[in-house]
Amino acid sequence: xxxxxxxPQWRSLVLLAIIIVVLGVLPWTVNNYWLRIATGAxxxxxxxxxxxxxxxxxxxxxxxxSAFFGLGAYVTAFLMSDPFGLAFPxxxxxxxxxxxxxxxxxxxxxxxxxxxxxxxxxxxxAEVLIQFSxxxxxxxxxxGIGLPPYLNERFFYFAMFGAAALTYLLTWALFERSRxxxxxxxxxxxxxxxxxxGINTALVKLQTFVLSAVTASVxxxxxxxxxxxxxxxxxxxxxxxxxxxxxxxxxxxGTLWGPAIGGVALFGVNRLxxxxxxxxxxYIAILGTAIVLVVLFLPNGIAGLFERRKQxxxxxxxxxxxxxxxxxxx
Amino acid sequence: MSxxxxxAADPILSVRGLFKHFGGIKAANGVELAVGRHxxxxxxxxxxxxxxxxFSLVSGAVMPDKGxxxxxxxxxxxxxxxxxxxxGLARTFQIPALFDNMTVTENLLAAAAEGHWRxxxxxxxxxxxLLKLEHVADNRASDLSGGQQKLLEFGRAVVRQASLIxxxxxxAGVHPNIxxxxxxxxxxxxxxxxxxxxxxxxxxxxxxxxDRIIVMDSGRVVTSGAFExxxxxxxxxxxxxxxxx
Numbered sequence: 001x002x003x004x005x006x007x008p009q010w011r012s013l014v015l016l017a018i019i020i021v022v023l024g025v026l027p028w029t030v031n032n033y034w035l036r037i038a039t040g041a042x043x044x045x046x047x048x049x050x051x052x053x054x055x056x057x058x059x060x061x062x063x064x065x066s067a068f069f070g071l072g073a074y075v076t077a078f079l080m081s082d083p084f085g086l087a088f089p090x091x092x093x094x095x096x097x098x099x100x101x102x103x104x105x106x107x108x109x110x111x112x113x114x115x116x117x118x119x120x121x122x123x124x125x126a127e128v129l130i131q132f133s134x135x136x137x138x139x140x141x142x143x144g145i146g147l148p149p150y151l152n153e154r155f156f157y158f159a160m161f162g163a164a165a166l167t168y169l170l171t172w173a174l175f176e177r178s179r180x181x182x183x184x185x186x187x188x189x190x191x192x193x194x195x196x197x198g199i200n201t202a203l204v205k206l207q208t209f210v211l212s213a214v215t216a217s218v219x220x221x222x223x224x225x226x227x228x229x230x231x232x233x234x235x236x237x238x239x240x241x242x243x244x245x246x247x248x249x250x251x252x253x254g255t256l257w258g259p260a261i262g263g264v265a266l267f268g269v270n271r272l273x274x275x276x277x278x279x280x281x282x283y284i285a286i287l288g289t290a291i292v293l294v295v296l297f298l299p300n301g302i303a304g305l306f307e308r309r310k311q312x313x314x315x316x317x318x319x320x321x322x323x324x325x326x327x328x329x330x
Numbered sequence: 331m332s333x334x335x336x337x338a339a340d341p342i343l344s345v346r347g348l349f350k351h352f353g354g355i356k357a358a359n360g361v362e363l364a365v366g367r368h369x370x371x372x373x374x375x376x377x378x379x380x381x382x383x384x385f386s387l388v389s390g391a392v393m394p395d396k397g398x399x400x401x402x403x404x405x406x407x408x409x410x411x412x413x414x415x416x417x418g419l420a421r422t423f424q425i426p427a428l429f430d431n432m433t434v435t436e437n438l439l440a441a442a443a444e445g446h447w448r449x450x451x452x453x454x455x456x457x458x459x460l461l462k463l464e465h466v467a468d469n470r471a472s473d474l475s476g477g478q479q480k481l482l483e484f485g486r487a488v489v490r491q492a493s494l495i496x497x498x499x500x501x502a503g504v505h506p507n508i509x510x511x512x513x514x515x516x517x518x519x520x521x522x523x524x525x526x527x528x529x530x531x532x533x534x535x536x537x538x539x540x541d542r543i544i545v546m547d548s549g550r551v552v553t554s555g556a557f558e559x560x561x562x563x564x565x566x567x568x569x570x571x572x573x574x575x
Contacts, residue, residue, distance in 0.1 A: 179443040179447060179450075182432075182439055182440040182443045183440065183443050185431065185432055185436070186432070186440040189429035189431055189432060190427045190428065190430075192391055193423065193428070193429070194429075195390075195391070195411040195412045195415070196389055196391065196411055196415055196420070196423075196427075197415060197420075197440065197441045197443070197444060197486065197490065198415035198416045198444035198445055198490070199412055199440075199443065199444050200410075200412045200444075201412070254431070
């Protein structure tokens with residue numbers, strides 16, 4: 001009996017529709033505790049995807065992505081608190097604009113660097129923002145800023161769901177299905193050759209950097225309103241970027257679904273550890289172990305494993321389910 | 331430039347007094363050359379004489395210290411590589427510089443991504459057919475054999491619809507069948523109006539394909555002319571072929 005369509009594209013669409021329906025009805029099937037975990041998983045899946053735009057598709061390892069997450073969070077916190085008191089939806093585009101400007105200013109010079117030099121430059125930018133926001137009064141200094149509470153878990157769940165869905169849709173459309181994506185992947189694989197093909201690599205890198213930064217800022221804005229209090233370490237901290245990096249490496253660098261797989265898997269492990277052992281440093285050890293295992297055994301991440309096997313076991317199973325695959329059976 | 335057959339009065343590429351020094355190494359030491367429209371010019375010379383550096387200078391990958399480079403009537407010296415490429419100049423690299431993690435088709439589409447995007451898929455399909463790469467169209471570039479990689483790199487230049495293609499040892503170390511495919515493609519493209527400047531060490535290929543030979547040594551052009559004139563030139567024999575006749 002045919003459970004899924006034979007055409008791989010239709011098969012993907014049906015699977016995607018199932019995921020969307022499950023995520024859509026989830027808030028009415030679980031309690032607030034699990035809903036908060038689902039909200040966090042969506043946030044990390046989205047953040048990992050934002051990091052993957054530059055790190056995975058363009059090959060530029062950014063260790064300062066938390067800077068843009070934090071900028072989105074701080075702009076929302078700043079504009080929602082006194083004396084502005086603006087509505088939350090207004091603060092998101094404001095944060096995107098501020099983040100885009102910062103990304104252009106930082107990206108233009110640093111994207112001339114490659115490898116470790118670029119990674120260090122972006123990490124330094126995030127550190128500068130930690131110091132800056134700790135020292136300034138208008139950011140609340142080291143004590144941080146509180147936001148007006150809005151105790152509606154479903155609202156934040158759907159806000160994160162919407163942001164994550166848009167981030168993945170954007171990534172799919174731009175990096176997997178457009179000539180912009182071809183340019184980005186070309187410069188990742190061989191920058192001088194990409195230039196020789198007429199690709200303005202400096203511009204394409206900057207566009208990708210800004211896109212990656214702006215999407216991270218949206219998650220920062222929602223996060224700030226969700227947790228109702230932020231301080232420099234909680235939104236600019238290096239551990240936020242570290243987690244994005246490990247999630248993408250685990251899931252699959254430069255793949256569409258890798259960041260979602262890695263994000264959900266690692267955040268799930270994080271919450272499980274928290275449930276059973278409380279707030280320990282055990283998660284850091286898990287992160288370190290995950291990096292070592294991925295580098296040694298899964299250089300293309302979980303998504304790469306899936307890619308490799310899908311022509312074998314998975315396709316055989318699915319072909320049996322659907323009756324006849326491509327090429328047809330007698 | 332001394333003696334021999336000269337290029338057309340309206341060259342597609344002309345280089346005058348081009349200098350590029352890397353520390354004490356004079357990679358280009360006053361290069362003077364021209365490539366005519368629809369011409370296939372061969373560039374020969376001993377290893378390290380500055381042939382590949384000249385390609386990098388002309389294509390904008392390396393900035394010249396001094397000198398003029400005119401492509402299709404425009405001064406392009408000091409212009410960035412992507413701007414020169416958009417004017418219609420394409421090049422290959424001595425060691426194939428492919429987009430390794432992309433498929434063969436994606437490599438071709440990426441090459442066409444900047445410029446004439448409309449019809450890019452059809453051009454990519456035509457190029458696959460021209461270079462007989464259809465059977466590996468969905469393979470990753472890194473999975474190709476050395477010869478297929480050379481073909482693909484050439485194909486990227488073809489799909490760009492360039493008016494001048496710089497080929498850097500495109501047939502070096504490839505199987506005779508692949509070499510035949512490349513030579514046939516060059517001939518066909520020339521009929522369509524494409525000009526070529528070809529770095530090559532294989533004298534048989536140079537003789538069969540090139541209209542004119544340009545000889546370089548120590549960062550400058552020693553002479554240029556028809557193959558028969560070049561092989562009779564004692565200076566060339568001494569500096570390049572190494573056995574005066």
